[in-house]
Amino acid sequence: MRQAAFIYDKQVSQHVVRTDHVMRPTRLQFTYELLEAYGAFKLPNSRLVAPRHATAEELRIFHTPRYVEAVQRFSRGEGLEEQGEYNFADDGDNPVYPGMYEAACLAVGGTLVAVDEVRSGRARVAFNVAGGYHHAASEYASGFCIFNDIAVAVHHLVKQGLRVAYIDIDAHHGDGLQDAFYGSDRVLKISLHETGRYLFPGTGQVEEIGTGPGLGYSVNLPLAPHTTDDTYLWAFDQVVPELIECFKPDLLVTQLGTDTHYKDPLTHLCLTAQGYAEVVKRLAALDRPWVAVGGGGYEMSVVPRTWTLAYGAMLGVDWPDEIPHEYWEKYGISLLRDAEGPNIDPAVSAAARRTAEDSVAHLKRLVFPFHRV
Numbered sequence: 172m173r174q175a176a177f178i179y180d181k182q183v184s185q186h187v188v189r190t191d192h193v194m195r196p197t198r199l200q201f202t203y204e205l206l207e208a209y210g211a212f213k214l215p216n217s218r219l220v221a222p223r224h225a226t227a228e229e230l231r232i233f234h235t236p237r238y239v240e241a242v243q244r245f246s247r248g249e250g251l252e253e254q255g256e257y258n259f260a261d262d263g264d265n266p267v268y269p270g271m272y273e274a275a276c277l278a279v280g281g282t283l284v285a286v287d288e289v290r291s292g293r294a295r296v297a298f299n300v301a302g303g304y305h306h307a308a309s310e311y312a313s314g315f316c317i318f319n320d321i322a323v324a325v326h327h328l329v330k331q332g333l334r335v336a337y338i339d340i341d342a343h344h345g346d347g348l349q350d351a352f353y354g355s356d357r358v359l360k361i362s363l364h365e366t367g368r369y370l371f372p373g374t375g376q377v378e379e380i381g382t383g384p385g386l387g388y389s390v391n392l393p394l395a396p397h398t399t400d401d402t403y404l405w406a407f408d409q410v411v412p413e414l415i416e417c418f419k420p421d422l423l424v425t426q427l428g429t430d431t432h433y434k435d436p437l438t439h440l441c442l443t444a445q446g447y448a449e450v451v452k453r454l455a456a457l458d459r460p461w462v463a464v465g466g467g468g469y470e471m472s473v474v475p476r477t478w479t480l481a482y483g484a485m486l487g488v489d490w491p492d493e494i495p496h497e498y499w500e501k502y503g504i505s506l507l508r509d510a511e512g513p514n515i516d517p518a519v520s521a522a523a524r525r526t527a528e529d530s531v532a533h534l535k536r537l538v539f540p541f542h543r544v
């Protein structure tokens with residue numbers, strides 16, 4: 172039985188990015204409440220563990236001192252005339268808000284706690300649902316991300332001499348992580364995402380395969396809008412298990428953004444909740460020490476369900492489909508899995524399949540030779 176830890180405390184869901192901002196931290200609270208309603212924290216192989224704030228020193232393993240200090244100042248409402256230098260803007264993706272330094276440090280600290288849980292052997296898998304800020308760069312904010320909890324954690328792991336496989340299933344390309352380790356063969360970076368032709372951040376083409384010693388260690392699998400469960404899972408199976416088998420990582424780090432769902436308002440991939448759960452089951456089947464973090468997901472009727480399914484996959488539990496009554500009464504969600512899927516024209520679906528086949532074939536030609544697959 173796999174020992175699992177869920178990293179959460181209600182303070183991770185208390186801040187407001189901006190009242191009309193699509194990133195709503197309450198989605199974390201709704202996820203926690205749904206898991207609790209299912210009794211997830213009473214299972215013998217499950218523990219609820221509180222996050223902590225990362226220190227400025229811990230952040231500086233990836234972020235520049237200048238950026239860390241700027242975020243501290245902006246968080247106190249000072250020096251705001253410089254915010255544009257770091258890609259903050261009141262009406263943009265990355266608004267400054269009071270207490271943002273502490274909120275961002277808690278997201279990073281939660282991922283470091285997850286790392287500790289797994290490294291100590293207390294858990295085989297630890298899930299920091301409040302992490303997953305894969306777009307943040309060393310010196311600027313990007314795509315709702317202030318500090319890159321994943322890059323900070325992976326730097327700490329690499330410093331300990333470990334080989335890390337990073338798998339990113341968010342609908343958006345994991346550009347911040349890729350950039351942070353683009354020249355490294357210690358970190359295998361795999362991202363499945365909607366093609367940057369239509370979606371932020373615009374990167375993540377198959378040809379981005381790394382540089383120097385890192386050549387072949389950035390693996391990008393762009394998918395077309397309207398890609399459904401069957402095509403997504405097929406593409407995943409073609410690429411991920413073999414690369415992981417060859418790379419033999421000491422540790423798996425996965426970004427589990429759930430904005431691939433067909434109801435997500437920001438993206439155009441068309442997975443169902445159960446399709447997403449299948450992907451997480453495949454990650455579990457890779458059977459490595461595993462640090463999991465959250466990520467995107469902007470449809471409030473979807474995110475608690477998909478992350479509940481994800482934690483179930485970590486625990487090895489298939490939750491019953493009927494959502495416990497008290498949760499249903501409070502939030503009006505009655506079924507855990509989707510009763511209906513997306514309605515997609517078969518010609519569009521077939522075109523999405525061809526795009527996936529092209530991406531996979533191209534990627535196998537460019538990347539697999541580096542791994543002697």
Ligand SMILES: [Zn+2]
Binds near residue numbers: 342430466467
């Ligand atoms: Zn995303």
